Amino acid sequence: MILFLPPAPHTGAFFDEFRAGFTGLEACAGTYPGYGAVPASAATIEGYAASLLPQDGTNIIGFHTGCLVAMEMALQSPRVGKLLLIDIPYFDAATKAKHEAGLDPDNPKHDAFRAAFAYDADAALANLSHDVTCVATDSSLFDPTVKAAGRIKNAHLMERRDIIKPAFEGGEMAAFIRDWAI
Numbered sequence: 001m002i003l004f005l006p007p008a009p010h011t012g013a014f015f016d017e018f019r020a021g022f023t024g025l026e027a028c029a030g031t032y033p034g035y036g037a038v039p040a041s042a043a044t045i046e047g048y049a050a051s052l053l054p055q056d057g058t059n060i061i062g063f064h065t066g067c068l069v070a071m072e073m074a075l076q077s078p079r080v081g082k083l084l085l086i087d088i089p090y091f092d093a094a095t096k097a098k099h100e101a102g103l104d105p106d107n108p109k110h111d112a113f114r115a116a117f118a119y120d121a122d123a124a125l126a127n128l129s130h131d132v133t134c135v136a137t138d139s140s141l142f143d144p145t146v147k148a149a150g151r152i153k154n155a156h157l158m159e160r161r162d163i164i165k166p167a168f169e170g171g172e173m174a175a176f177i178r179d180w181a182i
Contacts, residue, residue, distance in 0.1 A: 001058045002181055004029040005066030008112030011036035014063075018168045025181055032069070034111055043111035045119040049073045057081045059181065063167070064089055064141065065116050067148075071124045074132075082131035084180055086167065087141035090121055090148035125151035132156065133180060137163040137173075 002025060006014040012029030013036070019027050030052040034040035041047055049072035054060065056079040062070030067085040074080045091099070096117040103110040125148055132152050136145035138161040149157040163172045 001055065002027040003052070003054045003058050003060045005052070005060060005062040005069045006030070007064030007066055008032070008116065009035060009109040011038075015168065018174065021174055022178070025178070030066075030069075032112055034108060040108065040111075043115045045069055045072050045115050046076075048112070048115065049076055053077055054080065060084070061086065061177065063087060065112055068116055068119050068121060068124070071121075071128060072119075074128055074130045075124060078129070080130065082133070083128075084133050084135065084177070085145075085148075086135045086173075087137055087139055088134060088145045088148040089116060089141060090125070090144040090151075091117075121148070122151065126153075128152050128155075133158060135160055135163070135176070137161070137165075137167050139165055139167065 004015040004027060006012055006029065011031040015029040019029065031038045032048045033051050034043060045068045048069045053073055053076060059081040060070040060073060061084040063086045067088040070083050070085060074083055100117045103113055133156040134145055134149035135158045136142045146157065149155045163170065167173050
């Protein structure tokens, strides 16, 4: 089983078309509380992870904000399978503050962004013990992903400049994920 975790503020439907092409692989996608039809709860990465914690052995693919949720799931349950983290939003304090200043405090769609900026990614990266593959695509998160991978014990870093935005609409990503999953 593969669980896809979307970037904020998207729901699991972000991956519907992509997952449709994965014949022979059992896959689903999560939606965070407060998005889509899922009732809202306190917006934290830890809360999102707890609400979507999968069955034992489930492999998790996180994209952007979904990377943080995937990392937290692995910390909450050692029985989670391997992780594929694509374009990790790993920022220093100044960059987080800059991005957070642009968020609308009255817009609930920004809750996941605030949760991401509040999350202690340094501690999570340092404590991961799962099999983790980090993918840096040709995006604005290339450098942050490389830095994050360097903080994970035994991480496998894949620099994929051939995968461009939108990352999940090209055949390169589908081929890469299929190879990773098998």
